[in-house]
Amino acid sequence: MSSSLHDRHFWVVIAAGIGLGVLGVLLAVWGNPLNSGICVSCFIENSSGALGLHDNERMQYLRPELIGFVLGSVLCASVFREFRSRGGSAPLARLVSGVFLIVGSAVFIGCPIKLFLRLTAGDLTAVVGVFGLVAGVWIGLQGLARGIDLGRTEDERGATGLLVPAGFVLLLVFLLARPAFIIFSERGSAAQHAPLLISLTVGLLLGALAQRSRFCITGSVRDSLLMGSRSPLFWGFFAFLIGAFGTNLLMGRFTFGLYGQPGAHLEHLWSFFGMLLVGWLSVLIGGCPFRQLIKAGEGDADAGLAVVGMLLGGGLVQSWGIAATAAGVSLSGKVSVLVGLAFVLVLSLLFRDRTA
Amino acid sequence: MLRDRFDQIMMASLVVVLLFTVVVLVGAGPDESNHVNSAISRHLERERIYQARVAFIDRHFSPVIALRDSGALPEALLKLEELHRTLPGEAHIDLLSGDILLRMGQFDRALTKLAAAVRRNADYVDTASPLSQRPLIESAVSEGLPLVRDRLRSQPDSRSMAMVVKDGYYLQSRLAGGCE
Amino acid sequence: MKYLILILTFFLTGVVLSGCDQPLEGPPIRIGYMNCNSVEETMERFRPLTVYLEQQLGRPCEAIPVDTQDLESRFAAGEFDFVHGNSLLYVILKENHDLQLVATEKRGQFGSRTAGAIIVRRDSPIQSLKDLKGKRMIFGPQLAPSGFLAQYDLMLQAGFDPDRELDYYALPRGTFKHEKVIYAVYFGDYDAAAAPALDLEIMTREGKISADDFRVLAQSETIPYCTFGASKNVDSKLTEKFRKVLLDLTPETTVEIDGQRLKVLDAAWIDGFETLLDKDYDLIRVMAKRVNMPPYQEF
Numbered sequence: 001m002s003s004s005l006h007d008r009h010f011w012v013v014i015a016a017g018i019g020l021g022v023l024g025v026l027l028a029v030w031g032n033p034l035n036s037g038i039c040v041s042c043f044i045e046n047s048s049g050a051l052g053l054h055d056n057e058r059m060q061y062l063r064p065e066l067i068g069f070v071l072g073s074v075l076c077a078s079v080f081r082e083f084r085s086r087g088g089s090a091p092l093a094r095l096v097s098g099v100f101l102i103v104g105s106a107v108f109i110g111c112p113i114k115l116f117l118r119l120t121a122g123d124l125t126a127v128v129g130v131f132g133l134v135a136g137v138w139i140g141l142q143g144l145a146r147g148i149d150l151g152r153t154e155d156e157r158g159a160t161g162l163l164v165p166a167g168f169v170l171l172l173v174f175l176l177a178r179p180a181f182i183i184f185s186e187r188g189s190a191a192q193h194a195p196l197l198i199s200l201t202v203g204l205l206l207g208a209l210a211q212r213s214r215f216c217i218t219g220s221v222r223d224s225l226l227m228g229s230r231s232p233l234f235w236g237f238f239a240f241l242i243g244a245f246g247t248n249l250l251m252g253r254f255t256f257g258l259y260g261q262p263g264a265h266l267e268h269l270w271s272f273f274g275m276l277l278v279g280w281l282s283v284l285i286g287g288c289p290f291r292q293l294i295k296a297g298e299g300d301a302d303a304g305l306a307v308v309g310m311l312l313g314g315g316l317v318q319s320w321g322i323a324a325t326a327a328g329v330s331l332s333g334k335v336s337v338l339v340g341l342a343f344v345l346v347l348s349l350l351f352r353d354r355t356a
Numbered sequence: 357m358l359r360d361r362f363d364q365i366m367m368a369s370l371v372v373v374l375l376f377t378v379v380v381l382v383g384a385g386p387d388e389s390n391h392v393n394s395a396i397s398r399h400l401e402r403e404r405i406y407q408a409r410v411a412f413i414d415r416h417f418s419p420v421i422a423l424r425d426s427g428a429l430p431e432a433l434l435k436l437e438e439l440h441r442t443l444p445g446e447a448h449i450d451l452l453s454g455d456i457l458l459r460m461g462q463f464d465r466a467l468t469k470l471a472a473a474v475r476r477n478a479d480y481v482d483t484a485s486p487l488s489q490r491p492l493i494e495s496a497v498s499e500g501l502p503l504v505r506d507r508l509r510s511q512p513d514s515r516s517m518a519m520v521v522k523d524g525y526y527l528q529s530r531l532a533g534g535c536e
Numbered sequence: 537m538k539y540l541i542l543i544l545t546f547f548l549t550g551v552v553l554s555g556c557d558q559p560l561e562g563p564p565i566r567i568g569y570m571n572c573n574s575v576e577e578t579m580e581r582f583r584p585l586t587v588y589l590e591q592q593l594g595r596p597c598e599a600i601p602v603d604t605q606d607l608e609s610r611f612a613a614g615e616f617d618f619v620h621g622n623s624l625l626y627v628i629l630k631e632n633h634d635l636q637l638v639a640t641e642k643r644g645q646f647g648s649r650t651a652g653a654i655i656v657r658r659d660s661p662i663q664s665l666k667d668l669k670g671k672r673m674i675f676g677p678q679l680a681p682s683g684f685l686a687q688y689d690l691m692l693q694a695g696f697d698p699d700r701e702l703d704y705y706a707l708p709r710g711t712f713k714h715e716k717v718i719y720a721v722y723f724g725d726y727d728a729a730a731a732p733a734l735d736l737e738i739m740t741r742e743g744k745i746s747a748d749d750f751r752v753l754a755q756s757e758t759i760p761y762c763t764f765g766a767s768k769n770v771d772s773k774l775t776e777k778f779r780k781v782l783l784d785l786t787p788e789t790t791v792e793i794d795g796q797r798l799k800v801l802d803a804a805w806i807d808g809f810e811t812l813l814d815k816d817y818d819l820i821r822v823m824a825k826r827v828n829m830p831p832y833q834e835f
Contacts, residue, residue: 034533042535057402058478058536109535186402187484189535255532259525263534266525325536326529327475430653430733430755433645434747437740453645462758465647515783516642516810 009213010232016206016213017236021243023202024117027065029251030194034262035121038065038206039114040289041105044314045323046190047171050183053315058188062175064196066293068203069210070168070307073297076208085161087301090150093347094302097285098292098309099316100340104277105289106313106323107270107333108132109263112217112278112288118264120244122256125264125271132272136279137221143284147353150284153302161299164307168297172200189263211298216291218282263326270329270337277340284347410486413448420452429456447476455492463500464507464520470496471523474530481530490531497527564596565589565774568607568616570625570762573711575601582620584803588791592781593774604679608632617770618778623760624681624829627820631831635765636775639782639809640816642761644734648810649758651733652686655750657721662728665694665754671727673698673705674717678829680732681820683714686756687730689823694754715739722749734761759820760812782809 020038027037036042049060077083105111108129110118115133119126174182175196185191193199209215213236220237228234248254255261265271282288285306287295292310295303317323322336358364416439423432433456436449443449454469470480470493479485481493501524508517530536567589569582578601586599602610607621612633619629620641629635640648656662662671668691676683684707691698698705706726708716717729718739733755739745764782766775785808789800801808825832 033535036535039535045535058482180398183398186399187482188478189533191484192533260528260532261534262529262532263536264529266522323536326526326534327471428752430651430736430752431747431750434736434740434750434752437645437737438747440741441743457645460758462646462649465645511811511813514811516648516808 007232010235012209013213013215013232013236014239016209016215017239018243019206019209020113020215021117021120021240021245022247023206024113025121025244025247025251025253027194027199027202028117028253030198031192032194032199033189033192034253035118035123036110036114036189036263037117039110039117040066040293041102041111041310041314042109042114042189044102044289044310045106045318046185046314048311048314049185049190049318051311051315052181052183053311054318056188056318058185059190059318060183060185061190061193062171062182062184063193064175064199065203065206067168067172067175068200068205069207069290069293070165070297071172072204072207072209073211073294074165074207075204076211077298080212082211083161083299085156085159085299085301086153087156087160087304088151089153089302090351091302091305093150093351094285095305095309095312096343097281097347098306098311099313100343101278101281101289101292101306102310102313102317103322103333103336103340104274104281106317107274107329107337108278109265109324111290112275112282113290115275116217116241117244118261120241120254121248121261122254123261123264124256124258125261125266125268128268128271129275132275133218133279134221134225135272136276136281137218137283138225138279139276140280140283141222141225143280143348143352147355148284148348148351149353150347150351153300156301160301161304163301164296164304165299207294207297210290210294216282216287216294218279218288219291221279222283265324265326265328267324267329270324270334273337273341274324277337277344280344281340284344406486413487416443417448417452424452424456424459429460432456445476447473447480450476451480451489451492454496455489458492458496458500463496463503464517466496467500467504467520467524467527471526474527478530478536481527493527494531497524497531500524501528560590560594560596562595564598565593565778566598566600566615566617568600568602568611568619568621570607570619570621571601571603573713581804584791584793584798584800587793588785588789588800589778589781591791593777604677611635611767614767614769616767618764618766620762620764622679622681622762623817623820624679624685624824626760626763626765627817627824628831629765630814630817631821634768636768636770637812637814637817638764638766638775638779640760640763640812642807642810643805644737644807646733646758646761647807648761648812650682650761651756651758652682652684652690653731653733653736653755654687654690654728654753655718655721655731655736656728656753657724658749658751660727660751662753665691665696668696668728668753669701670703673702673728673730674720674726675705675707675730676713676717676732677707680714681759681823682732682734682756683717683730685820685823685827685829686759688827690754690756692826715744718745718750728753756823757819759823760816764809779811783811785809 024038028034043063043066046059046061046063047066048054049056050062112133115126115129119130215236220233223231223233289310292303292306296307320332321330322333324333358367420432420435423435436453439449450469450473454466454473457469458466474480479487480489482488483490504517504520504524508514508521511517567586569578571578579599582599586597590597607625608628611619611629626635642648662668678684688698714732714735718731720726721729740747785801787801790797791800828834
């Protein structure tokens with residue numbers, strides 16, 4: 001740890017953690033839904049709705065934060081010459097994984113970032129989700145240790161890594177120009193948002209920090225399990241928790257309890273399974289939903305496909321009634337999580353290198 | 357990158373296409389045949405749907421509301437029974453039933469009805485919606501939930517009371533906000 | 537491998553056998569069902585429930601229809617293990633014969649509760665209970681808590697003595713008494729009626745009356761609805777099992793009778809069952825004392 005204190009990268013990780021925690025809460029103070037200052041899965045569902053991929057009138061808004069994450073990552077990677085078009089590692093499997101990342105998150109009602117934002121706001125329903133996420137990461141690590149490998153990501157010709165960032169530039173144009181075919185909710189949770197400029201700026205800042213630091217929630221859990229406090233991500237994650245918890249307390253957003261929490265249901269078993277699916281998949285494809293966005297910004301086409309899968313998943317979870325609500329988890333939600341777990345099990349069987 | 361003639365033709369074509377796209381976008385006027393798809397039209401359409409919904413509620417439920425406000429609560433409930441026949445599945449019936457049952461002191465039934473109404477129509481807890489009934493729902497939760505929780509404590513095996521408490525927590529959660 | 541096949545064989549045999557009808561064992565459980573309108577209606581309503589109870593309890597069950605005025609004497613004579621009747625009858629049997637509370641029926645807007653209303657026709661000049669002085673009123677059967685007791689008590693509490701201040705009051709004869717009292721007012725035969733809130737609700741929902749046809753002068757506080765009770769001589773484990781079967785019923789629960797598959801709750805006109813406490817019936821006790829009705833009647 002003492003040697004880390006002199007390592008600039010260590011402090012970048014800490015800054016990313018604190019930034020994510022503090023700004024994650026502040027975005028909710030500035031207008032985003034309660035306990036959802038940053039929620040990649042909710043934002044993906046909103047953005048899918050804005051693009052017309054589902055017709056839930058309460059969940060249609062092109063979230064500037066998502067655009068900021070990707071473009072912030074692009075800009076930072078470009079400045080530090082880390083932008084590299086790469087891909088070719090089980091692309092279709094990653095696309096489908098992206099779908100199931102959103103399925104798992106939608107059944108829990110939140111991505112791994114929101115999981116901990118909820119926890120630091122006193123929402124005890126998130127505790128089971130934490131157990132699920134850690135269990136999923138642990139299982140994923142067991143798989144990796146036993147030879148599960150989706151294949152190497154290779155440098156690619158033709159700048160394919162630019163396609164997804166270009167897509168997000170287009171989304172930025174849509175956000176600013178507001179063409180008729182992009183839908184913006186006038187009521188519901190999608191109508192609750194921080195001012196556009198603030199959301200975009202925060203997204204760019206966090207995107208840049210996350211790209212530089214490689215910060216990732218499931219990556220932090222993974223590194224903590226593997227290396228404990230020797231990992232910078234362990235401290236970054238700790239900084240995230242402290243930042244979020246402190247900001248929640250300061251802003252009066254801390255409400256301790258199991259019941260009456262915003263955007264939370266009481267079906268703990270399915271919260272566990274949803275996050276188990278997310279944690280497990282995140283380890284196999286190299287990052288949580290947030291990390292996929294950042295990597296897509298760095299030119300990783302495989303992550304870009306995962307992002308496309310996530311957008312597709314965002315549309316499906318709303319259209320097919322998979323997304324859970326405060327009323328609980330629907331039958332489609334339960335079946336979808338189980339199908340997702342079956343998918344990741346098949347993936348583990350098919351992509352295992354048994355020769356080692 | 358532009359090694360040979362083919363590359364140059366491709367690049368030139370790309371520039372032309374991009375310029376033409378810009379010209380088309382900039383030069384495009386209001387498209388009358390596509391008027392229905394314009395953002396303003398969508399906004400107006402949503403506004404009209406809202407107004408129609410408010411007018412629908414006013415037309416069908418104002419007799420119930422009048423009875424309720426005059427204190428004729430049993431008659432208001434009977435009027436809702438009639439509306440059940442003509443408007444099956446209508447969320448506002450559940451909402452008004454919950455309101456009236458709350459006034460009658462039937463907290464458990466009120467919570468169940470109000471939860472059913474909110475499940476069908478989230479506008480009832482949406483501050484931004486003209487159909488918002490937040491004060492009613494907040495009142496039901498603040499008055500009714502402690503009572504039904506106490507009841508459940510005295511009858512821990514009562515499945516129906518557990519369902520009522522669950523409905524109360526659902527309303528509490530919806531009032532708190534979240535992504536739905 | 538051999539062991540695996542053996543285990544699978546036993547398992548499959550068990551699965552197959554469990555699907556076969558198990559023979560019912562033990563002496564029959566006798567369930568007395570209070571007749572609301574007729575024996576035929578009672579059996580049609582409660583036979584599916586009784587057959588379902590049989591299947592779940594693993595013992596033969598006998599559905600015995602019984603008239604309201606005979607229920608207490610036949611219960612005292614030990615004819616029933618379980619009874620289903622209105623909440624006043626529960627109080628009577630509880631006080632006089634230590635009936636054990638099993639479960640309360642849910643139906644209508646008030647769930648496991650109901651109320652008694654005093655109604656007049658919409659165009660009636662009667663505006664309050666005081667205006668009933670010198671008028672003609674029709675009540676439901678005397679042992680009906682929401683057809684007689686609640687309304688009589690409501691009037692006494694308002695300082696109006698029906699026996700002294702009404703010109704005349706009657707109780708209808710025959711079947712469908714609750715509907716008759718409501719129609720009696722509608723057709724102008726009586727000035728006011730004691731109508732159960734549930735019957736008003738059901739008749740409105742079925743289109744038999746309109747909500748605009750009547751005014752409700754007053755309505756009582758809510759009291760528990762129809763109730764299942766168990767004789768104190770029944771084994772407590774059986775009572776508990778009986779209760780659990782009732783509480784586990786859902787609108788989708790079905791039973792096969794004579795080649796027909798019927799929804800148990802639907803057939804019985806019930807929305808479900810709930811557990812109440814004995815003290816939830818205290819209001820009926822208070823009303824019965826005030827009105828001088830059984831089990832507190834003094835002569």
